Amino acid sequence: MKQIPKIFVGLMAGLVLGAAANAGPRLDTIMDSKVLRVGTPGDYRPFAMKTEAGSYEGLDIDLIEQLAKDLGLKVEYVQTSWPNLMPDLQANRFDVAVGGITRNAARIGKAEMLPGYAPFGKVALVRTSDAQRYQSLDDLNQPKVKVIKNPGGTNEAFVLANLGQAQVSTHEKNAEIPGLIAEGKGDVMITETYEALHYSKADPRLTALFIETPLTPQNYLGFMLPADDPDYVRVMEFAWDLMDKRGGLKQASDHWLK
Numbered sequence: 001m002k003q004i005p006k007i008f009v010g011l012m013a014g015l016v017l018g019a020a021a022n023a024g025p026r027l028d029t030i031m032d033s034k035v036l037r038v039g040t041p042g043d044y045r046p047f048a049m050k051t052e053a054g055s056y057e058g059l060d061i062d063l064i065e066q067l068a069k070d071l072g073l074k075v076e077y078v079q080t081s082w083p084n085l086m087p088d089l090q091a092n093r094f095d096v097a098v099g100g101i102t103r104n105a106a107r108i109g110k111a112e113m114l115p116g117y118a119p120f121g122k123v124a125l126v127r128t129s130d131a132q133r134y135q136s137l138d139d140l141n142q143p144k145v146k147v148i149k150n151p152g153g154t155n156e157a158f159v160l161a162n163l164g165q166a167q168v169s170t171h172e173k174n175a176e177i178p179g180l181i182a183e184g185k186g187d188v189m190i191t192e193t194y195e196a197l198h199y200s201k202a203d204p205r206l207t208a209l210f211i212e213t214p215l216t217p218q219n220y221l222g223f224m225l226p227a228d229d230p231d232y233v234r235v236m237e238f239a240w241d242l243m244d245k246r247g248g249l250k251q252a253s254d255h256w257l258k
Contacts, residue, residue, distance in 0.1 A: 024228075024229035024230060024231035024232055025228070025229055026095065026226065026228060026229035026231075026232045027229055027231045027232035027235060030073065030095060030232070034072065034073055034074055035073060035074050035075075035076050036064075036068045036071070036073040036074070036075055036076070036095055036096065037076050037077075037078055037093070037094040037095045037096075038064050038068075038075050038076065038077050038078065038094060038095070038096055038097075038098060039077075039078045039079075039080045039085070039088055039089065039093060039094035039096070039097045039098075040056065040060070040061075040077065040078075040079070040080065040097065040098050040099035041079075041080055041081050041082050041085065041099050041174070042056055042077075042079060042099060043099075043150075043173060043174040043175040044058075044099050044100035044174060044175075044195060045058065045175070045195055045198045045199070046058050046059055046194060046195070046198050046256045046257065047059050047060040047098070047099055047100035047118075047194070047195075047221070047256075048060045048061055048098055048099030048100060049175065050079075056077055058099075058256060059118070059252050059253065059255075059256035059257065060098040060099050060100065060223070061098070062252040062255070062256070063098075063223075063243070063248065063249065063252055064096065064098050064223070066243055066248050066252075067236070067239050067240060067243055070239055070242065070243060071235070071239055078093055078094040080093065080094070080097070081152060082150060082151060082152030082153040082156075082174070083151050083152030084152070085097055085101070085152065085153075085224075086107070086110060086111065089111060089224060089225075089226055090110070090111075090226065092226070095225070095226070095232075096223050096224065096225050096236070097223065097224040097225075098223050098224075100192070100194075100195070100221055101113075101221055101222060101223070101224050102153070102154045102192075102219055102220075102221060102222075103116050103219065103220050103221065103222040104154065104219070107224060110227070111224050111225060111226060111227050112224070112225040112226070112227050112233045113222040113223065113224050113225065114222050114223040114224075114225065114236060114237060114240045115222065115237070115240060115241075115244075116219075116220025116221065116222050117220060117221055117222070117249060117253070118194060118220065118221045118253065118257065119218050119219070119220055120192040120193040120194060120214070120218070120219060120220070120221070121192070121193055121210070121214020121215065121216050121217065121218055121219065122154075122155070122158050122190055122191070122192060122210075122214055122215040122216040123190075123191065123192065123193055123196045123208055123209060123210045123211055123214055123215060124140060124188050124189070124190055124191075124196070124208075124209040124210055124215070125178060125181060125188070125189040125190075125191055125195075125196045125199055125200065125206055125207075125208055125209075126181065126187060126188050126189075126206070126207055126209055127181060127182060127184065127187070127205060127206065127207070128204060128205055128206060128207040129205075130187065131207040131209060134188070134209055137162060137215055140163055140166065140188055141162065141163045141164070141165045141166055142165060142166060143165055143166065143167065144167075145163075145166040145167065145187050145188055146166070146167045146169070146185075146186045146187045146188070147159055147163050147166045147167065147168045147169070147186065147187065147188045147189075147190065148168075148169055148170075148171050148177050148180055148181065148185075148186035148188070148189055149168060149169070149170055149171070149177075149189075149190065150170070150171060150172070150173075150174035150177060151170050151172065155190050155191055155192075156170075158190055158215070158216070159190050162215075163188075163190070166188070169186070177189045178199040178203065178206060181206060182203055182205040182206050190215075193208075193211060193214065194257055196208035196209075196211070197211065223236075223240075
């Protein structure tokens with residue numbers, strides 16, 4: 001059994017050396033520099049959050065750090081935003097985007113995405129004192145209901161498509177919206193299962209609704225890659241699969257999502 005880790009190390013070393021010897025342009029650049037540039041909005045708990053000290057923490061951060069380590073790379077974080085996530089990726093500002101990114105056809109039509117993880121649905125974060133008011137999507141879609149959305153992501157798309165009768169406003173900083181709901185400056189935040197659970201556990205003034213019966217069918221998150229180098233995508237898919245088989249995905253999920 002003691003030989004198994006050595007076998008894995010040997011496989012990974014062979015993969016990296018082989019890839020570097022016959023790599024596409026992006027993979028070649030990454031292997032030469034030994035740096036993996038990681039873009040994230042850094043405002044979506046519990047997947048990726050920028051700390052007051054300027055570092056990042058969360059499930060996606062643990063995963064990308066482990067993936068980079070297995071490939072012998074150093075992570076360099078690049079700050080982005082949800083509206084600029086795809087444009088920045090296509091402009092070559094970073095090599096992979098993380099931070100609670102929903103897998104969908106629109107994104108996969110423009111970029112590559114690693115296998116899905118963390119199944120979720122769209123849910124609502126509301127004030128605990130008002131939770132009984134909202135039993136259905138129709139209850140949210142009312143003229144007196146104030147919905148606060150963050151621009152640029154799938155949560156905004158859901159709000160615009162389904163809550164046209166409500167009072168909808170936009171707040172640029174996603175991480176500040178739960179506090180605005182708790183303070184009564186808004187009534188509803190549409191988000192995903194895990195973010196809603198995180199904030200409802202952290203603040204008793206908030207309640208996560210529709211957890212068992214989400215407002216949308218189940219979907220998955222995924223890391224997003226540029227579609228300009230198939231060799232790079234294959235290496236990243238291999239590294240993800242190996243990390244998963246070693247238990248890294250389960251370990252990080254147990255820590256951040258339980």
